[in-house]
Amino acid sequence: MSTSVFSVDGLWKVFGPKADRVPADPELAALPAADLRTRTGCTAAVRDVSFDVRKGEVFVVMGLSGSGKSTLVRCLTRLIEPTAGTIAIDGEDVRAMDKARLRELRRHRAAMVFQHFGLLPHRTVLDNVAYGLEIQGVGRAERRAKAAEVVAKVGLEGMEQRRPGQLSGGQQQRVGLARALAVDPEVLLFDEPFSALDPLIRREMQEEVVRLHREEGRTMVFITHDLSEALKLGDRIALMRDGRIVQLGTPEEIVGSPADDYVREFVRDVPREQVMTVRTAMRPASADEADSGPAVVPGATVSEAIEAVARTGGPVRVMDGSRCVGIVDHTGLLDVVAGVAAEADMAAVAAGSDAAAAGSRAAGAARVGDGGAPARARSSVGEAPRQRGGAVQPAGTNAETV
Amino acid sequence: MATITATPPRTLPGALKHPAARKLLLLALAAAILVPLANARWTSGTWPTALTIDLTQPLTNVSDWIIDNRDSHPLFLYFFGHISNAVVLSVRAVYLTLLTIGWTGVTALGALVAWRVAGVKLALGTAAAFLACGLLGMWVPTMQTLALMVVAVLASVVVGALLGLAAGLSDRMDRALRPVLDTMQVLPAFAYLLPVVLVFGIGVPAAVLATVVYAAPPMARLTALGLRGADKGVLEAVESLGATARQRLLTARVPLARKELLLGLNQTIMMALSMAVIASVIGAGGLGDRVYQALASVDVGAALAAGIPIVLLAVVLDRVTAAAGNGGTEHPRAGWPYALAAALAVAVAGRLLGRTDWPGSWTLNIAEPVNRAVDWMTAHLYSGVPVVGGTADWAGHFTTWVLDPVRDGLQWLPWWSVLLVVAALAWLIGTWRTALTAVLAMAAIGVLGVWEPALDTLSQVLAAVAVTLVLGFATGIAAARSDRFERLLRPVLDVFQTMPQFVYLIPVVALFGVGRAPAVAAAVVYALPAVVRITAQGLRQVDPAAMESARSLGATSGQQLRQVQLPLARPALLLALNQGVVLVLAVVIIGGLVGAGALGYDVVFGLAQGDLATGLVAGAAIVCLGLMLDRVTQPTGRRAKKGA
Amino acid sequence: MRRKRMMTAGALALLVLTTGCGAADMTQQASPFANAQGAKTVTLSVQSWVGAQANVAVAQYLLEHELGYRVDTVQVDEVPAWDALSQGRVDAILEDWGHPEQEQRYVDDKKTITRGGDLGVTGHIGWYVPTYFAEQHPDVTNWKNLNKYADRFRTPESGGKGQLMDGSPSYVTNDKALVKNLKLDYQVVFAGSEAAQITQIKQFAKEKKPFLTYWYSPQWLFKKVPMTEVKLPAYQEGCDADPAKVACAYPHTPLQKYLNTDFAEQGGKAAAFLRKFQWTTEDQNEVSLMIAEQKLSPEEAAKKWVDSHRTTWKAWLS
Structure with a gap:
């Protein structure tokens, strides 16, 4: 098990008068949003949220507007002061930090990229990128050299002396990204960074993020309301609704076994063959099948497997290294595409626990990866959910297919 | 009482569900209870004497004490004395510097600064303006005014920026300062003069301080606005990078507020300039004094000769600071040293040639032709014009048929009904808070014992505002519909708006005789440009999509105006009303100098006779009247900038 | 806490700054525009009526052309002018119509103003x-x-x-x-x-x-x-x-002249000249009419009068 960069436990953010009492009082804490508002005048933006962000992964928080995801990410560096719960970065309690320590955290350990860029309009691109270093007190020559390097890295060479107002939206966000990268943070926090961009530019920027992640392996927390973006970028996805995490898992788990009707509705139109891996579609291999024939890796998507199956006309082996872990054939693959397999899984899950009734609270508490809590997602897949970010995963393939 | 705002039961007739009707009903209820009480206790009619406080004795005592102790009491020796000293020294330093540079140097420097900030065209304009000042024989007074202005503007900017900083960074300061600043913006300049004179005596220090008090509020307001209005996203980004509060202020908030800061500077300069003229009444010297002296000998030409440099200074300063606010032209920084060196060279050259003083023979006498024109105008228009009658007849009719009935009507109304009307108007247009402020302000006037003259002043304001609005809306609509007309109108409006109010006073007397009518006429002339401008702007800014859809439905241009433009421009029209009222009040007060009587006369009397009791009470009443009028005409959410 | 301390320190600094350099009597300050470029300057109060302008115009002309002074004029109303005169912001009032209360206060009690004699005109x-x-x-x-x-x-x-x-x-x-x-x-x-x-x-x-x-x-x-x-x-x-x-x-009322006491004592030739300045109602009206009706500038009017009344003003200079 890998180390956690962020470890969040029982986090609450309540806006309104005397917000403290809401998390403390179990009765209030259980109230739906509308009732809570009429009873106390408070709004709970984040309710009892727990998760870990592991080193090197892209952790996506996704939800519709108003689901509390932007508040959540701001709580991580206390841009918004949380109401209750604990946040730790590398084991250090963020909520206990004094001002200087907190500043230290923001300066060196976690940098953020914003939806509306947040660039200083009166500074040049170069000075905007160097701004974080300037705040840290880095000398002029040094910070400019570093900034120039990062500007080149995000593909803005030649625009150093322009002002933000002279750039397109995509270019501005590259500046925002460069500004965050320039301080060389341990974690990058993205708050819906590409929502304000045109679809084409958005895809370009997403690929940029994938590339950066592949090159540097930096831990990222990525907020988005766009499911396809979440599926494309996320190693793991936390799906939020009304301040709670409804489901937390790999894209495959979210799509393959939605935790409740809300999630199911959400992922209904996702092209499953591009998200699900052959793991879901395979059946155990019979002795003769395991030895020969064409092969795919376990991380391959169903869509890739279909291509292989179509080309060979027969079943294909799923090879984990030199070991055959299973066989995919027409039937298995078609089941996935049709969603039959997933429904079957879901039925099993529903029978296994009272998930639908328990609602999001149970899901929020389910801490995938800590091994203790009954992680529903895991029960259906039976594998550590870290595959996609691992070495097996051909990141390029992923980016091209979605 | 007024706080009961329970939703009415559904059975009420439809009309009562309307919030305005509800407010009125509530007010009527309050009146029904309070009026008989008030009536039983005190008489109706004019403000009851039992409710007044006579401040004459205490104020006279204060004034005597100040005069007796001004050269001995530590408060004056150690505090006001130093302020006064500092003002005198700095004004003197600037003045001597300007004289040393000489007219060549000042002109060159002005032009070069304008060039760097705003481009070649304005630079030429600036140079021409300075040369015109010299040509009119007003070089030295212009430099005196400029010296006073430089000090006053710097002080205003520092004071204003500090207050604005406090209000921009602290919510509590903002809540405390905002109503004060809002109120100070609507007060007539005249009301500021007396208290300063009381402490500092006649002279430059008093003039500078009155100017600072008058000109600092817009700077403070706009600084606070700029700091508060900074893009939240940028500030959050800056914070997320771990900036300290100081870094956040210096690297983000202040640079982000640049536009507002420069707009504040612009407003401050314009207000300081207008005050520098009015302050000539308390010894400011310079151009304002020349205007004032010329008027004393009924010399409109000479007044104009001193007024034109003021207008030129105003236009130049306005355009240059406005250009700086809009980002200006992008020049490389390297230009500045060259510009400065060039200015220096010109100054030195001027000195070497012995030309620091404006050559006496290079002046142009415009006073005579102007006076001849004015004489001709008054001779031919004053009376006996066939069919329409002369201006004097108009003035007479206006006084008899409009001013007198309005005044008598107001003074005939029982005092409580005036309060009720004020409350109703203020509440309909604003909140119960504005209504309360307005009523309290009006009541304060009664308590001060100047109920009757205040209503007299009010009647003049109402009449002038009515005329201003009729003319202003008509002209504004015309300007909004015709580009050519607006282009023609623009310079005229500029000149009328920056011309010191004093300049209008003599021609209006020549045309309309002595009394309230000329004061009203001067007020209309002064307030008209702002009303026209705001109206035209409001109509032009109406959403083009709405206009397009109206046109696509085949609306005639009259229908477009009535059904789309006017309703959509309603906020602008209300703003025009508000500005009109504020500006009219300012001039109606000055109308005390041409026989308008009432509160304006009391202030002039107080200043002239050193009778601070009369002057201060009248000044306070003007403050209250201004406050009341502003609240009654102020729609919720003020966007007004004085003299916009 | 730190902010509070800083504010206190700032207030203290301000206090020291304003008071530390000793007392400053603002009643003794001259106009900032006076004495520019090293000239000896006399500041005269001009009242708003033309007769007073005539007095000042002639006095100014003679002070500038015969005695080499530079003259500043300030238009101030009558009562405030007494105050300004007492403070030394104005050196002389040439025509006063009688303000017993001010006379008592400034001339007799505070002695900051000195009588300058009759103007020669009866009002x-x-x-x-x-x-x-x-x-x-x-x-x-x-x-x-x-x-x-x-x-x-x-x-x-x-x-x-x-x-x-x-x-x-x-x-x-x-x-x-x-x-x-x-x-x-x-x-x-x-x-x-x-x-x-x-x-x-x-x-x-x-x-x-x-x-x-x-x-x-x-x-x-x-x-x-x-x-x-x-x-x-x-x-x-x-x-x-x-x-x-x-x-x-x-x-x-025989119209009176008043001088600031310091100016009367240290004003040299200018003060002596202003004490002696005395002319008739006709003289004053002649100049007034030139200013008000013929629209001559005060300076031109004064020059005309001075050119034709040499004997009258020669006596003032002796």
Whole structure:
């Protein structure tokens, strides 16, 4: 098990008068949003949220507007002061930090990229990128050299002396990204960074993020309301609704076994063959099948497997290294595409626990990866959910297919 | 009482569900209870004497004490004395510097600064303006005014920026300062003069301080606005990078507020300039004094000769600071040293040639032709014009048929009904808070014992505002519909708006005789440009999509105006009303100098006779009247900038 | 906490800054525009009426051209001018119409102002009607008959009553009390400034309309608009002691000059010159008329007078 960069436990953010009492009082804490508002005048933006962000992964928080995801990410560096719960970065309690320590955290350990860029309009691109270093007190020559390097890295060479107002939206966000990268943070926090961009530019920027992640392996927390973006970028996805995490898992788990009707509705139109891996579609291999024939890796998507199956006309082996872990054939693959397999899984899950009734609270508490809590997602897949970010995963393939 | 705002039961007739009707009903209820009480206790009619406080004795005592102790009491020796000293020294330093540079140097420097900030065209304009000042024989007074202005503007900017900083960074300061600043913006300049004179005596220090008090509020307001209005996203980004509060202020908030800061500077300069003229009444010297002296000998030409440099200074300063606010032209920084060196060279050259003083023979006498024109105008228009009658007849009719009935009507109304009307108007247009402020302000006037003259002043304001609005809306609509007309109108409006109010006073007397009518006429002339401008702007800014859809439905241009433009421009029209009222009040007060009587006369009397009791009470009443009028005409959410 | 400490420190620094350098008596400050470029400067107060401008114009011309001073003029109303004179912001007032209260305070008690002697001109305030009207109705010149003519003097501004036009609020006037105490059917209308009053009088005269106005002599306007005084109950010493009960005419006042005490003592030639400055009503009117009617600049008018009255002013310089 890998180390956690962020470890969040029982986090609450309540806006309104005397917000403290809401998390403390179990009765209030259980109230739906509308009732809570009429009873106390408070709004709970984040309710009892727990998760870990592991080193090197892209952790996506996704939800519709108003689901509390932007508040959540701001709580991580206390841009918004949380109401209750604990946040730790590398084991250090963020909520206990004094001002200087907190500043230290923001300066060196976690940098953020914003939806509306947040660039200083009166500074040049170069000075905007160097701004974080300037705040840290880095000398002029040094910070400019570093900034120039990062500007080149995000593909803005030649625009150093322009002002933000002279750039397109995509270019501005590259500046925002460069500004965050320039301080060389341990974690990058993205708050819906590409929502304000045109679809084409958005895809370009997403690929940029994938590339950066592949090159540097930096831990990222990525907020988005766009499911396809979440599926494309996320190693793991936390799906939020009304301040709670409804489901937390790999894209495959979210799509393959939605935790409740809300999630199911959400992922209904996702092209499953591009998200699900052959793991879901395979059946155990019979002795003769395991030895020969064409092969795919376990991380391959169903869509890739279909291509292989179509080309060979027969079943294909799923090879984990030199070991055959299973066989995919027409039937298995078609089941996935049709969603039959997933429904079957879901039925099993529903029978296994009272998930639908328990609602999001149970899901929020389910801490995938800590091994203790009954992680529903895991029960259906039976594998550590870290595959996609691992070495097996051909990141390029992923980016091209979605 | 007024706080009961329970939703009415559904059975009420439809009309009562309307919030305005509800407010009125509530007010009527309050009146029904309070009026008989008030009536039983005190008489109706004019403000009851039992409710007044006579401040004459205490104020006279204060004034005597100040005069007796001004050269001995530590408060004056150690505090006001130093302020006064500092003002005198700095004004003197600037003045001597300007004289040393000489007219060549000042002109060159002005032009070069304008060039760097705003481009070649304005630079030429600036140079021409300075040369015109010299040509009119007003070089030295212009430099005196400029010296006073430089000090006053710097002080205003520092004071204003500090207050604005406090209000921009602290919510509590903002809540405390905002109503004060809002109120100070609507007060007539005249009301500021007396208290300063009381402490500092006649002279430059008093003039500078009155100017600072008058000109600092817009700077403070706009600084606070700029700091508060900074893009939240940028500030959050800056914070997320771990900036300290100081870094956040210096690297983000202040640079982000640049536009507002420069707009504040612009407003401050314009207000300081207008005050520098009015302050000539308390010894400011310079151009304002020349205007004032010329008027004393009924010399409109000479007044104009001193007024034109003021207008030129105003236009130049306005355009240059406005250009700086809009980002200006992008020049490389390297230009500045060259510009400065060039200015220096010109100054030195001027000195070497012995030309620091404006050559006496290079002046142009415009006073005579102007006076001849004015004489001709008054001779031919004053009376006996066939069919329409002369201006004097108009003035007479206006006084008899409009001013007198309005005044008598107001003074005939029982005092409580005036309060009720004020409350109703203020509440309909604003909140119960504005209504309360307005009523309290009006009541304060009664308590001060100047109920009757205040209503007299009010009647003049109402009449002038009515005329201003009729003319202003008509002209504004015309300007909004015709580009050519607006282009023609623009310079005229500029000149009328920056011309010191004093300049209008003599021609209006020549045309309309002595009394309230000329004061009203001067007020209309002064307030008209702002009303026209705001109206035209409001109509032009109406959403083009709405206009397009109206046109696509085949609306005639009259229908477009009535059904789309006017309703959509309603906020602008209300703003025009508000500005009109504020500006009219300012001039109606000055109308005390041409026989308008009432509160304006009391202030002039107080200043002239050193009778601070009369002057201060009248000044306070003007403050209250201004406050009341502003609240009654102020729609919720003020966007007004004085003299916009 | 830190902020509070900083604020206290700032306040202290300000206090030290403003008080540390000792006392500053602002009543002893000159105008910042005085003495520019090393010239010796005299600052004279000009009142708003033209007679006073004539005094100042001639004094200024002689000070500048004969004695080599630079002269600044400041227009200040009468009472504030006393205050300014006492503070030394003005060096001299050349024409004062009598302000006993100020004289007591500044000349006798505080001794910051010194008497400068007679101007040589005698001033008189009174009520006047235009001569063309007085000739048609000779009995109007007695106050007892004024009520009979109230109708003729009506204007829109005075409403139902006759109009008695007063001038600048800075002038010495008992007119409101007079109207009340003499039971006249008149309304006092304040023109607000002398300029406004003159303009109005000229407009009336142009149409030969009747009017009743507060006016004073010497005044150049008499030459343009001949006016006849209305006799009020005769002036007796002390009859104007209580402003509310005045029911008598205005006195004849020999106009006075006043100098700032320091200037009187250290002003050298300029102070000596101003003490000696004395001329007649005719002289003053001559200059006034040139300024007001011929629209000469005060300087040109003064030059004309100086060129033709050498003997008069030579005496002032000796």
